[in-house]
Amino acid sequence: MLKKESLEIVETRYFTFAEPPHPLKLQSGRSIGPVTLAYETYGRLNAEKTNAILVCHALSGDAHAAGLSPDDRTPGWWDGLIGPGRALDTNRYFVICSNVIGGCKGSTGPSSPNPETGRPYALDFPMITIADMVEAQRHLIDHLGIDKLFCVIGGSMGGMQTLQWASAYPDRVLSAIPIATALKHSPQQIAFNEVIRQAIMADPAWRKGSYYDAGQPENGLALARMIGHITFMSDQSMEEKFSRRLKKENLSFQFTDDFEVEGYLRYRGYNFVKRFDANSYLYITKALDYFDLSGLHFIPAVKSTSIRFLVISFKSDWLYPSYQSQEIVRALKRKHAYTTYFDLVSTYGHDAFLIEIEDETRLIRNFLANVGQS
Amino acid sequence: MLKKESLEIVETRYFTFAEPPHPLKLQSGRSIGPVTLAYETYGRLNAEKTNAILVCHALSGDAHAAGLSPDDRTPGWWDGLIGPGRALDTNRYFVICSNVIGGCKGSTGPSSPNPETGRPYALDFPMITIADMVEAQRHLIDHLGIDKLFCVIGGSMGGMQTLQWASAYPDRVLSAIPIATALKHSPQQIAFNEVIRQAIMADPAWRKGSYYDAGQPENGLALARMIGHITFMSDQSMEEKFSRRLKKENLSFQFTDDFEVEGYLRYRGYNFVKRFDANSYLYITKALDYFDLSGLHFIPAVKSTSIRFLVISFKSDWLYPSYQSQEIVRALKRKHAYTTYFDLVSTYGHDAFLIEIEDETRLIRNFLANVGQS
Numbered sequence: 001m002l003k004k005e006s007l008e009i010v011e012t013r014y015f016t017f018a019e020p021p022h023p024l025k026l027q028s029g030r031s032i033g034p035v036t037l038a039y040e041t042y043g044r045l046n047a048e049k050t051n052a053i054l055v056c057h058a059l060s061g062d063a064h065a066a067g068l069s070p071d072d073r074t075p076g077w078w079d080g081l082i083g084p085g086r087a088l089d090t091n092r093y094f095v096i097c098s099n100v101i102g103g104c105k106g107s108t109g110p111s112s113p114n115p116e117t118g119r120p121y122a123l124d125f126p127m128i129t130i131a132d133m134v135e136a137q138r139h140l141i142d143h144l145g146i147d148k149l150f151c152v153i154g155g156s157m158g159g160m161q162t163l164q165w166a167s168a169y170p171d172r173v174l175s176a177i178p179i180a181t182a183l184k185h186s187p188q189q190i191a192f193n194e195v196i197r198q199a200i201m202a203d204p205a206w207r208k209g210s211y212y213d214a215g216q217p218e219n220g221l222a223l224a225r226m227i228g229h230i231t232f233m234s235d236q237s238m239e240e241k242f243s244r245r246l247k248k249e250n251l252s253f254q255f256t257d258d259f260e261v262e263g264y265l266r267y268r269g270y271n272f273v274k275r276f277d278a279n280s281y282l283y284i285t286k287a288l289d290y291f292d293l294s295g296l297h298f299i300p301a302v303k304s305t306s307i308r309f310l311v312i313s314f315k316s317d318w319l320y321p322s323y324q325s326q327e328i329v330r331a332l333k334r335k336h337a338y339t340t341y342f343d344l345v346s347t348y349g350h351d352a353f354l355i356e357i358e359d360e361t362r363l364i365r366n367f368l369a370n371v372g373q374s
Numbered sequence: 375m376l377k378k379e380s381l382e383i384v385e386t387r388y389f390t391f392a393e394p395p396h397p398l399k400l401q402s403g404r405s406i407g408p409v410t411l412a413y414e415t416y417g418r419l420n421a422e423k424t425n426a427i428l429v430c431h432a433l434s435g436d437a438h439a440a441g442l443s444p445d446d447r448t449p450g451w452w453d454g455l456i457g458p459g460r461a462l463d464t465n466r467y468f469v470i471c472s473n474v475i476g477g478c479k480g481s482t483g484p485s486s487p488n489p490e491t492g493r494p495y496a497l498d499f500p501m502i503t504i505a506d507m508v509e510a511q512r513h514l515i516d517h518l519g520i521d522k523l524f525c526v527i528g529g530s531m532g533g534m535q536t537l538q539w540a541s542a543y544p545d546r547v548l549s550a551i552p553i554a555t556a557l558k559h560s561p562q563q564i565a566f567n568e569v570i571r572q573a574i575m576a577d578p579a580w581r582k583g584s585y586y587d588a589g590q591p592e593n594g595l596a597l598a599r600m601i602g603h604i605t606f607m608s609d610q611s612m613e614e615k616f617s618r619r620l621k622k623e624n625l626s627f628q629f630t631d632d633f634e635v636e637g638y639l640r641y642r643g644y645n646f647v648k649r650f651d652a653n654s655y656l657y658i659t660k661a662l663d664y665f666d667l668s669g670l671h672f673i674p675a676v677k678s679t680s681i682r683f684l685v686i687s688f689k690s691d692w693l694y695p696s697y698q699s700q701e702i703v704r705a706l707k708r709k710h711a712y713t714t715y716f717d718l719v720s721t722y723g724h725d726a727f728l729i730e731i732e733d734e735t736r737l738i739r740n741f742l743a744n745v746g747q748s
Contacts, residue, residue, distance in 0.1 A: 029627075123629070185618070186613055187615075187616040187618065187633065187635040190618070190635055191600075191612065191635050194600075194633075194636045195600050199597060202593040202594065203576065219576040223572050226569050227569050229565075230565045230569065235562045239561060241561075243561060244559075244560075253404075253501040255571065258663070258664075259564050259568075261561040261568075262565070265565055318609075318692070
């Protein structure tokens with residue numbers, strides 16, 4: 001029933017702004033410009049420009065959230081959720097997704113040419129934050145002529161951007177759906193990101209970030225991603241997928257990958273090297289760690305009450321545990337915001353936000369229908 | 375009340391066996407000899423030799439479980455549990471702890487000289503298993519003239535050795551206390567060990583294991599230990615210890631350790647390099663992953679019924695979650711073994727088995743008192 005027709009080929013577009021002498025001011029105090037954002041749109045913006053939904057992606061995501069890519073017809077990373085008749089129904093909504101600043105999928109990031117040198121920024125790229133990502137997106141939304149977003153939605157880091165939108169621009173957001181996310185990174189989340197960064201930076205091929213002529217720090221980046229993958233899955237989903245199955249008939253008694261789970265991690269790790277820039281991984285993990293909307297930083301009560309929130313978490317997600325979503329809900333309730341919360345049963349761990357499309361569709365569709373009526 | 379007098383200076387002793395042509399046969403089919411085990415004893419063996427308790431150490435532990443070391447008067451790693459009037463009361467029991475084969479604290483391991491070359495074994499050291507560790511300990515127990523151990527006890531990998539003793543030598547064990555352990559490593563546990571191994575092996579200074587002339591692969595080993603440390607603590611204990619406290623007043627907006635938790639991990643990681651051999655870390659993690667007493671491998675019912683078991687887990691331990699201890703309990707119950715189980719409240723995660731001395735003391739003292747009476 002959910003499987004309506006998919007979107008066709010979707011072209012990624014590019015929007016460049018903040019040309020000097022008017023660069024984008026960043027939270028660090030530094031500036032950067034020009035800035036390009038890669039973005040895709042699905043569906044049509046209505047005449048009143050009131051049907052726009054901004055989709056925010058997670059750590060290693062990109063602007064290609066739905067439809068098929070022109071080159072190899074790869075479906076978008078949330079294709080099951082976006083399309084005609086789907087939860088983000090492109091017959092009704094104008095859906096936008098842009099690659100974050102700091103990324104490596106067409107938006108300006110550490111692998112982009114530094115206009116001052118003509119060579120990749122590498123570590124001369126300024127540190128960026130979730131607020132900076134949102135600020136860049138805000139320029140894109142202005143460019144598209146949209147005054148108020150019908151909805152901002154995203155999982156994981158996309159959920160942080162969603163919360164940041166509601167916090168920084170409460171007048172420009174009608175509804176917000178933060179999924180499997182947090183108001184701030186816990187020390188455990190920071191710790192995992194720190195070992196991930198150290199895995200990259202310990203690789204001599206990283207060359208203090210200036211590896212672009214020589215190629216990626218493959219081993220370090222693959223290892224970093226392998227660590228990440230463990231945290232994306234749950235103990236149970238790993239048991240269901242791999243148990244203790246061996247790759248060969250017997251234990252090798254060698255330092256090789258005896259177990260299927262080891263081979264899977266290596267495959268996923270080294271595959272990641274082909275598609276993601278190591279420095280972007282460093283910058284984006286730091287943005288995650290710096291994020292903190294707890295305490296006094298969240299939306300002013302008077303503004304937040306006008307935004308409708310749908311908060312979703314997954315019971316087996318131990319990277320962004322349900323209690324962190326419940327902290328979001330408590331913070332919103334304190335501000336008297338209209339808030340609906342679901343803690344969904346799933347065995348998929350943090351990956352659930354990309355996998356549990358059917359449950360998400362049901363919740364999001366109902367929620368958006370009510371937003372439309374209010 | 376628990377803090378009775380501590381043991382005085384304790385000397386580590388050494389026992390060498392399996393001299394060629396009678397080397398120790400290993401589970402892999404390979405053999406090794408001679409084998410030296412470093413060990414310590416506390417208290418006195420009674421005339422009937424019925425009061426011996428074998429303490430088995432975890433991944434990075436050693437033979438120095440109690441008392442003070444002669445050089446720098448460092449207390450043993452389980453000193454709170456072993457001593458006059460303590461849970462393992464050295465006024466009553468003769469307590470033994472030996473460094474595992476494959477280790478680097480005085481027992482034969484990859485850093486020991488290979489008798490064939492006079493140089494460290496490095497990767498020529500044969501793969502060892504938990505069963506091999508126990509087999510080596512069995513030689514030590516024979517050497518000490520002990521026919522039947524009053525108790526075998528250990529946490530984490532020490533708990534695996536405890537289970538292995540009961541399984542391999544059910545007639546030589548009167549009671550067994552496996553703590554915070556498992557019948558087998560889950561794919562998640564294997565996955566963490568695999569990224570730990572890859573962190574070491576990706577360091578060029580590892581030199582395929584032959585680094586002994588040049589020094590340890592510091593970055594790789596430190597990173598490996600940092601990953602481990604995250605898994606030893608709980609989300610909650612990290613929150614309590616570090617929260618999001620910064621090392622300096624403000625965020626650096628640089629790739630440095632902004633948060634206290636990052637500094638702590640680095641400190642612990644690089645400190646570990648001074649005291650533990652990288653190759654031993656590889657061998658011992660592989661032994662953990664290979665361990666599997668599930669299914670048909672466990673103790674024959676007729677034998678297990680004569681052993682009394684006390685199984686302990688900790689609710690916040692997510693590296694060796696309570697359900698794994700409950701699997702041990704179910705396996706024992708199926709064999710009609712006398713089994714007592716406690717799932718203790720603690721926020722310390724896996725580290726709890728080293729920290730929650732008071733709770734452990736209460737349970738172990740009562741349990742051993744009953745073993746003595748049966």
